[in-house]
Amino acid sequence: MTDLSRLDATTARALMRDGRLTPRELTRACLARIAERDGEIRAWLSLNPRAEAEASAIAASDPRPLAGIPVGIKDVIDTVDLPTTHNSPLYSTRRPADDAPCVEILRAAGAIILGKTDTTEFAAAGRNAMTGCPADPSRTSGGSSAGSAAAVADFHVPLALGTQTGGSTIRPASFCGTPAIKPSWGLISTEGVKLYANSLDTVGLYARSFDDLALLGGLYGLPGAGEPPARPTLALCLTPYADELAPEARALMQSLPERLAPVADTEWLQLPAGxxxxxxxxRCVQMSEGAAAMRNLPLRGALVHQAFLDRANRSEGHTARQMFEAYDRLADHRRTFETLTAPYDAVIAPAAPGFAPIGRSAGNPKFNALWTAMQLPCIHVPAVSEPLPLGVQLVAARAQDSRLIRLAAQIAPALAFSPPAVTEGKDD
Amino acid sequence: MTDLSRLDATTARALMRDGRLTPRELTRACLARIAERDGEIRAWLSLNPRAEAEASAIAASDPRPLAGIPVGIKDVIDTVDLPTTHNSPLYSTRRPADDAPCVEILRAAGAIILGKTDTTEFAAAGRNAMTGCPADPSRTSGGSSAGSAAAVADFHVPLALGTQTGGSTIRPASFCGTPAIKPSWGLISTEGVKLYANSLDTVGLYARSFDDLALLGGLYGLPGAGEPPARPTLALCLTPYADELAPEARALMQSLPERLAPVADTEWLQLPAGxxxxxxxxRCVQMSEGAAAMRNLPLRGALVHQAFLDRANRSEGHTARQMFEAYDRLADHRRTFETLTAPYDAVIAPAAPGFAPIGRSAGNPKFNALWTAMQLPCIHVPAVSEPLPLGVQLVAARAQDSRLIRLAAQIAPALAFSPPAVTEGKDD
Structure with missing residues (x-):
């Protein structure tokens, strides 16, 4: 098998159980793919030098759900055996004392921590990741979970962890063309994950199949019982920011009623005025919570990027009181959204404003931040691959995460069936 | 001066600036007090063996706000130079890679990290702290911030950090008899603080004077501009749980109109039905968020206390969906509370159900959890010292923290003026 690195975790595990694949073979295939590709893609900040030895120590018959499966970990998430630098010169030699619990759970399930992936500094601002989009490395893979998205999309590793505070999991998934979930807030422990904005920060999951997202969801205990109906009803929502959509993203959204017609009923939905x-x-919450999270950084001297000094100094002027009032208003919006969308099995919205831009910017979070602010689960479904990847996101009520993964699996084939006509390309 | 260990930080700093006290003298006095007392009180899990050397390296003229001031850090908060064990056998050898930002800020201000204080395991359940109440070591100092409260009250150290998820800062302050603040949620970074329940966990501050709380509040940038009026209007609130008050706590609350009459107007306030x-x-939020936070613990084997397995397994049956609905209902309650209490400068409520119980239990959080759930700032003001300490708490709208400290300073002398008659003692 020459394409071992293209296996998803679910298939790889089945092959291992059947004695047709060993953990060592899979890890070696991933490392070979990285050796071939990462000079150009630059998804990784560090690789685990013991990965092959660790894989060799795992029997193919090991019954654990991720036995021998290589995973990538965004470098804002603590790992006990590899540096965790937050891609910041302030922490370039940092070695955590523990795995973050979200990593410990993977390791206990048998995963091989293959390495740490590149990220926007502190998953926030400052240094961009150096990671290129696998489909066109002159373009960004997005941010902040740049390396995790690209590593999975480019077949370096079947699974990876990212984070999302604005759009840091879903937007890179769209730019790179890979499934991903930003779960409902608060369901996966953020201990050992660099703090940026506490009521927004969420551990995100990357995979190359919805089976694999379901596997990870099971490990983390994501809730959401019940099967979606055979023919779901979906609300299509351009969000209040539709005028910021590039033509390719608008065309994709407009193509959905026809694409989805064989498998789902669709209706256009506008969020209510207000x-x-x-x-x-x-923005208010992110910047205000960020002020608390980054208050210590100015103490660290000359290597602190101005963006973090600005946050620590509340340079945008959001007060703590405004932050608390924003919490309350967001609580209203969550309920309004969930009431409004109760008749639907999910909402489908743009995952990004358009294709990945040229360069290494993180991209515009406008189509992600609203859902993150409401703490809703969001799943990226790839829908376009030519000329570049682009996807949509499924959004649902809080705690519907696992059901939403099943729904995504159900409709994904229809979504990816035929790329939409794009009359005009545009970088945003 | 034989009572150096009794100085508050503000006074000690003034003496240092005047050349009448050195950092080394103060640290030695605190260490001597600990040597004398801690065999009985057991506030400390570890002491910094370099404390005296660090203090000797600080000039009395050092202008930093905490230059040469010894502080205690609850042992669920990461320190780079001392173990951080969470008082758990699972982490007994843990050495963090960094100071938590809340510690880094103290250290950068010149504080001497004198040691780590005892705590309920993970600030949650499991192992109790071994700390005795300074006024009567047969009784508990409360929990979970047992050691920090006792260390400050017993003159081991002028300042200490604790945490609160239910009542873990304010209740020990009442049992031990020392000022403390549980700030509004989200204002002090909880990075590097053991995660228990993310929307509740708050770093708490202990001091022996309100000047010192204001000093710490300034370092952490606690908001709350404006001076309280010369004669504030205060609402007295027994909470919906008044029938759980011991006679001494009820007597204290009943004494407030008379005690406060010289300095404030008071009215009784009942929280609205609902x-x-x-x-x-x-409880729902704490247990549900705790399930996510403790999901990794069962992987750690035989030393995991059943209380944490119960949390990880959601043994109380709270679902993730119920957690989200609890968030929304709490958002309603916060607004209701803030609207209802807008005419008052603060609400005064019991800080604990009564005196510290015999033994080493953490105590009943019933009079703290409601305010923590609403993310409101709470300040403990000692009000009774005989036969045992007991206090009240001032509660205000979110982001009023610094103003609330000034208000507490203003009314504290009237509160502590005369202990109430206690007709009957009772342990709860």
Whole structure:
């Protein structure tokens, strides 16, 4: 098998159980793919020098759900055996005392921690990741979970962890073309994950199949019982920010009723007047919580990027009181959204404003931040691969995570069936 | 001066600036007090063997706000130079890679990290702290911030950090008799603080004077501009759980109108019908968020206390969906509370159900959890010292923290003026 690195975890595990694949073979295939590709893609900040030895120590018959499966970990998440630098010169030699619990759970399930992936500094601002989009390395893989998205999409590793505070999991998934979930807030421990904005920060999961997302969801205990109906009803929502969509993203959204017709009923849905402040509320919370999270950074001297000094100094002027009022208003919006969308099995919205831009910017979080602010689960479904990847996200009520993964699996084939006509390309 | 260990930080700093005290003298006095007392009180899990050397390296003229001031750090908060064990056998040898930002800020201000204080395991359940109440070591100092409260009250150290998820800062302050603040949620970074329940966990501050709380509040940037009026208006609130008050706590509350009459106007305030579910909402959030936070612990084997397995397994049956609905209902309650209490400068409520119980239990959080659930700032003001310490707490709207410290300073002399008659003692 020459394409071992292309296996998803579910298939790889089945082959291992059948005695047709060993953990060592899979890890070697991933490392070979990285050796071939990462000079150009630059998804990784560090690789585990013991990975092959660790894989060799795992029997193919090991019954653990991730036995021998290589995973990538965004470098803002603590790992006990590899540096965790937050891609910041302030922490370039940092070695955590523990795995973050979200990593410990993977390791206990048998995963091989293959290495740490590149990220926007502190998953926030400052240094960009150096990671290129696998489909066109002159373009960004997005941010902040740049390396995790690219590593999975480019077949370096079947699974990876990212994080999302604005759009840091879903947008890179769209730019790179890979499934991903930003779960409902608060369901996966953020201990040992660099703090940025506490009521927004969420551990995100990357995989190359929805079976694999379901596997990871099971390990983390993501809730959401019940099967979606055979023919789901989906609300299509351009969000209040539709005028920021590039033509390719607009064309993709417009193509959905026809694409989905064989498998689902669709209706257009507009968020009610008053909810257009979601982006501003997100910004207020992110910047205010960020001020607390980054208050210590100015003490660390000359290597602190101005963006973090600005946050610590509340340079955008959001007060703590405004932050608390934003929490309350977001609580209203969450309930409004969940009531409004109760008749639907999910909402489908743009995952990004368009294709990955040229360069190494993180990209515009406008189509992600509103859902993150409401703490809702979001799943990226790839829908376009030519000329570049682009996807949509499924959004649902909080705690519907696992059901939403099943729904995504159900409709994904219809979504990816035929790329939409794109009359005009545009970088945003 | 034989009572150097009794100085508050503000006074000690003034003496240092005047050349009448050195950092080394103060640290030696604190260490001598600990040597004398801690065999009985057991506030400390570890002491910094370099403390005296570190203090000797600080000039009395050093202008930093905490230059040469010894502080205690609850042992669920990461320190780079001392173990951070969470008082758990699972982490007995743990050495963090960094100071938690809340510690880094103290250290950068010149504080001497004197040691790590005893705590309920993971600030949650499991192992109790071994710390005795300074006024009567047969009784508990409360929990979970047992050691920090006792260390400050017993003159081991002028300042200490604790945490609060239910009542873990304010209740020990009442049992031990020392000022403390549980700030509004989200204002002090909880990075590097053991995660228990993310929307509740708050770093708490202990001191022996309100000047010192204001000093710490300034370092952490606690908001709350404006001076309280010369004669404030205070609402006295027994909470919906008044029938759980021991006679001494009820007597204290009943004495407030007379005690406060010289300095404030008071009115009795009842929370509206419907808010009696605050305690249940708190429990739901704490247990549900705790399930995510403790999901990794069962992987760690035989040393995991059953209480944490129960949390990880959601043995109380709270679902993730119920957690999200609790968030929304708490958002309603916060607004209701802030609207209702807008005419008052603060609410005064019991800080604990009564005196510290015999033994080493953490105590009943019923009079703390409701305020923590609403993310409100709470300040403990000692009000009774005989036969045992007991206090009240001032509660205000979110982001009023610094103003609340000034208000506490203003009314504290009247509160502590005369202990109430206690007709009957009772352990709860």
């Amino acid at each position: 909810m257009e402040d979601l982006d501003a509320l997100h | 808010m009696e579910d605050l305690d249940a909402l708190h």
